[in-house]
Amino acid sequence: MRSARGLVGVLLLAGLTVATAATGAETVFLSSQLRPIEEAEKVRQVLLRDAPVEANFITDEPPMVVNRMLAEARAGDVSVGLIGALHGELQPLVEADVLQPVDDLMARLQDRDFVESFVELAKYGGDTQYFIPWMQATYIMAAHRQALEYLPEGADLNALTYDQLRQWGANIQQATGDRRLGFPAGPQGLMHRFFQGYLYPSFTGGVVTRFRSDDAVAMWEAFADIWEVTNPRSTSYAFMQEPLLAGEVWVAFDHTARLMDAFRQRPDDFVAFPAPAGPQGRGFMPVLAGLAIPAGSPDPDAAAQLIDYLTRPEVQVNLLREVAFYPVVDTELPTDLPQGIQIAGEAIAAQTAAPDALPSLLPVGLGEREGEFSKLFTDTFQLIVLRGADVRETLDRQVEVLRRLIEETGAPCWPPDQPSDGACPVD
Amino acid sequence: MTIQRWLILAAVLVLCLWVLLPIYLIVVSAFGPRDAVFAWPKSFWPVDFTTETVAFFFGAQGVLSGLLNSILVALMTMVMAIALGAPAGYALARFAFPGKNVYRLLVLMTRAFPIPVLAVPLTVRFIEFGLYDTLLGVALVHTALALPFAVLITSSLFLGIPRELEEAAWTLGCTRLQAFRRVVMPLAMPGLAATAIFAFIVSWNEVFAATILSLENRTLTAFLISVLGESPLYFKFAGGFFLIVPALVFIFAIRKYLFSLWGIASR
Numbered sequence: 052m053r054s055a056r057g058l059v060g061v062l063l064l065a066g067l068t069v070a071t072a073a074t075g076a077e078t079v080f081l082s083s084q085l086r087p088i089e090e091a092e093k094v095r096q097v098l099l100r101d102a103p104v105e106a107n108f109i110t111d112e113p114p115m116v117v118n119r120m121l122a123e124a125r126a127g128d129v130s131v132g133l134i135g136a137l138h139g140e141l142q143p144l145v146e147a148d149v150l151q152p153v154d155d156l157m158a159r160l161q162d163r164d165f166v167e168s169f170v171e172l173a174k175y176g177g178d179t180q181y182f183i184p185w186m187q188a189t190y191i192m193a194a195h196r197q198a199l200e201y202l203p204e205g206a207d208l209n210a211l212t213y214d215q216l217r218q219w220g221a222n223i224q225q226a227t228g229d230r231r232l233g234f235p236a237g238p239q240g241l242m243h244r245f246f247q248g249y250l251y252p253s254f255t256g257g258v259v260t261r262f263r264s265d266d267a268v269a270m271w272e273a274f275a276d277i278w279e280v281t282n283p284r285s286t287s288y289a290f291m292q293e294p295l296l297a298g299e300v301w302v303a304f305d306h307t308a309r310l311m312d313a314f315r316q317r318p319d320d321f322v323a324f325p326a327p328a329g330p331q332g333r334g335f336m337p338v339l340a341g342l343a344i345p346a347g348s349p350d351p352d353a354a355a356q357l358i359d360y361l362t363r364p365e366v367q368v369n370l371l372r373e374v375a376f377y378p379v380v381d382t383e384l385p386t387d388l389p390q391g392i393q394i395a396g397e398a399i400a401a402q403t404a405a406p407d408a409l410p411s412l413l414p415v416g417l418g419e420r421e422g423e424f425s426k427l428f429t430d431t432f433q434l435i436v437l438r439g440a441d442v443r444e445t446l447d448r449q450v451e452v453l454r455r456l457i458e459e460t461g462a463p464c465w466p467p468d469q470p471s472d473g474a475c476p477v478d
Numbered sequence: 479m480t481i482q483r484w485l486i487l488a489a490v491l492v493l494c495l496w497v498l499l500p501i502y503l504i505v506v507s508a509f510g511p512r513d514a515v516f517a518w519p520k521s522f523w524p525v526d527f528t529t530e531t532v533a534f535f536f537g538a539q540g541v542l543s544g545l546l547n548s549i550l551v552a553l554m555t556m557v558m559a560i561a562l563g564a565p566a567g568y569a570l571a572r573f574a575f576p577g578k579n580v581y582r583l584l585v586l587m588t589r590a591f592p593i594p595v596l597a598v599p600l601t602v603r604f605i606e607f608g609l610y611d612t613l614l615g616v617a618l619v620h621t622a623l624a625l626p627f628a629v630l631i632t633s634s635l636f637l638g639i640p641r642e643l644e645e646a647a648w649t650l651g652c653t654r655l656q657a658f659r660r661v662v663m664p665l666a667m668p669g670l671a672a673t674a675i676f677a678f679i680v681s682w683n684e685v686f687a688a689t690i691l692s693l694e695n696r697t698l699t700a701f702l703i704s705v706l707g708e709s710p711l712y713f714k715f716a717g718g719f720f721l722i723v724p725a726l727v728f729i730f731a732i733r734k735y736l737f738s739l740w741g742i743a744s745r
Contacts, residue, residue: 079693087709092538107694111704115689122601122690130611130693239707293711296513312710316513 077105078132078353081119083140084186084340085374086110093373102360104353106133113140120345124149129347133354135185138172138339143419145181151346154180156355163362164381168412169339176416176463182341183358186367186376189337190244191398192324193291193310198301199322201226209401211327213253213273216302220280223301232281233300236432239289241306243425246432248336248411249304250274253329257468258411259475262453263446270329271435271442278436286437295321306338307395311375314391323394325402332409334467335402339379339413371396409467416462427452453477501722507715508532515712535716540705544698547613549724551688551697552681554617555624559677560670562621563628568658570629571636582633585626593619593686601690611693619691620681627680628673635669636662671732682725 085094095108111119116136123129124147134141134150144150157170157180169184192211201222202208206215220232236242247258254270255261282300291305292312303310304326313321326335342361344354360366367378368385375392377399378384388396402408417424431449434440454477464475506524507515509532514525535541569575570582593600600619601610609615639662647657663670688700696704698721706717 081693086705086707088535088538088705088713089709091705092534095539109693111689112707115704118597118690119601119693122598123605125598126602126605126610128605128610290708 077107078350078357079130080106080108080133080135080357081116081131082108082110082135083113083116083137084110084135084376086112090374097373098361098366098369103356104350106357113137116140117143120144120149121147124346127347129345130349131345132348132350133357134343134345135340136343137413138182138341139413139421141182141341141343142175142421144343144345145175146419149345150181151344151348151351152179152181153183153344153355153358156180156358157183160359160362163364165362166379166381169379172339172412172415173341182343183362184379185340185342185361186370187337187339187379188307188376189335189399189402190241190249190304190306190326191310191395191402192326193295193303193305193313194322194324195295195298195301196320196322198223198231208322208324210405211324213250213277213327213329216327217273217277217280219302220277224280230280230282231299231301232277232285233288233291233294233303234281234285235288235291235303235305235309236285236429237287237289241309242432243428244306244336244413245304246428247414247425249326249334250329252334252409252411252467253327253331256331256409259453259457259464260468260478262477263450264478266330267446268442271431271446273329274432275436275439307377307399308375311391311395314394315389316391318390318394321394323398325398325405328405328407332407333402333405334409334411336411336413340376411467412465414462415465417456417460420456420460423456424453427456450477501726504715504718504722507712508719510712512710512712515710515715531712531716532719535713535720540696540701541698541720544696544701545720545724547695548682548698551613551617551620552678552728554613555620555681556674556677558617558621559624559628560632560674563625563673563677564632564670566625566629567632567634568636568662570633572641582630585629588622589626597686597690600687604691610691611695613692613695616688616691616697617681619687620684621677623684623687624677624680627676631669631673631676632666635666635673638669639665675729675732678728679725682721 080099082094085091091108091110099106099108113136116134117140120131120134121144123131134144141150160183165184166187169187170180173180173182173184175181194208198219199208201219203215203218203222206219211219216232220230223229223231234240234242234245250270251258251261251267254273255264255266257264261267282294284294284299288294288300290309290312291300291303292310294300295303295310295313296316310323314323326333328334342358344351344358348354361370362380364378364380364382367380367382370376371378371384371392372388375395377396384396403410414421414424427449431445434445434449435442457474457477461474463473464471468475509527509529510524511526511528512531514521566585570578604610604615607615609618643661643665644657647661648654652660683699685699685703688697689703692700702717702721706714709717
């Protein structure tokens with residue numbers, strides 16, 4: 052007992068010294084991205100190893116990043132030097148005036164050849180640059196090779212339509228007895244992006260303006276048919292790489308980072324291909340992560356140096372090689388990339404370069420109410436597809452929620468909707 | 479053997495499996511090859527023992543320090559919860575004072591506020607006090623969470639120790655403090671151990687406060703929640719393994735006090 056007490060004492064003392072000794076001179080790089088343990092380790096040990104300043108790469112779930120930055124700003128004592136987060140996650144921080152504008156830095160990085168639309172996104176519709184583009188990803192399709200023999204007659208994997216996708220799923224079900232299409236429609240899944248960036252643009256050519264159009268009615272009916280041949284366990288999937296690797300699903304839609312493990316572990320078993328097209332084109336959604344400096348950052352110069360370093364073309368290629376996020380600067384890709392990244396990269400290139408490509412952006416201007424916007428789509432999906440509610444009636448009801456949300460936030464249209472003066476009109 | 483005995487045995491077996499089976503599956507998955515996690519049908523027996531996943535996990539930045547931090551925070555919580563909770567429990571058990579019942583109820587109020595609601599204000603205050611990103615800060619919050627249990631468990635514990643024993647010690651020349659230390663304490667030991675375990679587990683499992691209040695000094699649970707949510711399945715199993723083992727070791731170390739607690743209970 053005595054020795055136990057002594058031990059407790061020593062540990063407590065050690066704890067206090069550890070706690071006080073931890074404030075080093077390195078810059079804290081807080082990121083909501085690259086959270087998976089292997090990716091985070093690669094950032095620390097490969098990507099940041101040659102950085103001009105010492106950085107401590109720490110990951111946090113997205114809401115935590117936002118809460119922490121708000122709290123640090125309110126207390127007036129900021130310990131985070133650099134923030135890495137998605138375009139939409141940084142938006143609440145822009146609105147709370149927590150980020151330091153980076154126009155000067157952007158001007159210094161002119162030689163980087165950033166993708167122009169990404170630079171615009173980082174201004175949130177104004178003139179001030181709030182973050183520097185860091186890396187991009189998107190959503191694509193993946194399939195097990197076994198599924199390929201059931202492709203409908205005459206279908207081209209790189210130019211699939213939603214109708215062919217349904218036929219494909221039906222063929223697989225007929226041959227194997229199982230429904231083997233898969234969507235990440237679980238609570239942790241990113242299904243709402245499928246509706247916002249893929250299904251709606253492909254069928255209606257818009258997202259907000261065309262929400263309740265006749266095209267949208269046809270779209271929901273078509274998707275309900277696709278759901279007939281979709282694995283019903285889709286409502287619990289979060290990362291499609293898992294059911295793909297387990298063999299429960301043969302054809303799936305998801306974020307590239309959430310499919311990568313399948314391509315990486317079994318590159319010979321899986322293929323990647325662009326999302327299907329609808330009557331209006333091949334809707335797809337690029338996802339952008341940016342680097343931002345909090346106002347009152349302990350060392351803004353170090354943060355700027357890190358940004359400079361992380362956006363160099365060779366570092367961007369390294370980022371792709373190590374963690375499978377794609378460059379945001381125009382650069383030649385090497386040919387010796389790991390197989391998994393090559394597989395996904397070709398699909399992304401085919402998707403972007405498709406003749407009928409219809410890029411859609413993440414919602415802009417909704418601020419902290421973006422969650423409501425996403426919920427609107429998942430609710431509509433649940434009502435129509437899962438519970439079989441009348442499509443026209445449901446859309447007429449849900450459009451009121453949408454109209455209120457858009458009017459209250461005053462969000463102007465974002466692509467693929469046509470630009471608007473003032474709040475985006477809902478037809 | 480009688481039927482009754484068989485029934486008891488069966489119940490014991492079911493209870494043991496209830497606890498041990500998940501732990502067994504986690505261990506097998508953590509030490510199995512990566513693709514075995516996705517294999518179907520799953521094999522119940524371990525295939526190809528490998529430490530690859532666990533070794534990577536253990537080497538990752540933040541795991542080892544997180545483990546140490548978790549242990550330190552849990553121990554601090556334990557000490558503070560007992561140091562503050564036991565006297566409060568003793569007072570509730572031995573003294574009559576106005577507002578006693580209200581107090582008993584109010585103690586529970588700290589559990590009524592969900593921490594996520596408090597997150598930003600709490601963090602702001604902690605930054606101002608200089609407690610942000612320190613183990614002591616996290617331990618303080620955990621102590622606040624563990625205190626209601628500590629107070630209520632110890633108060634019923636002291637109620638169960640006859641006052642006469644204490645009074646006898648006084649008549650034999652003990653001061654109040656001496657009587658407490660030499661007579662009440664030894665009898666209360668098992669209960670205090672149980673309280674300590676409780677405080678330890680509350681702290682060990684708490685995620686939210688530990689995440690928002692720390693940045694570079696994460697506890698293991700806070701570290702894991704920020705990392706494992708999006709990690710592949712095999713790392714989740716490795717993480718589960720790392721969370722279970724220290725808690726099991728701690729409970730085994732302290733179990734003899736627990737067993738004697740049951741001895742008192744069945745008296």
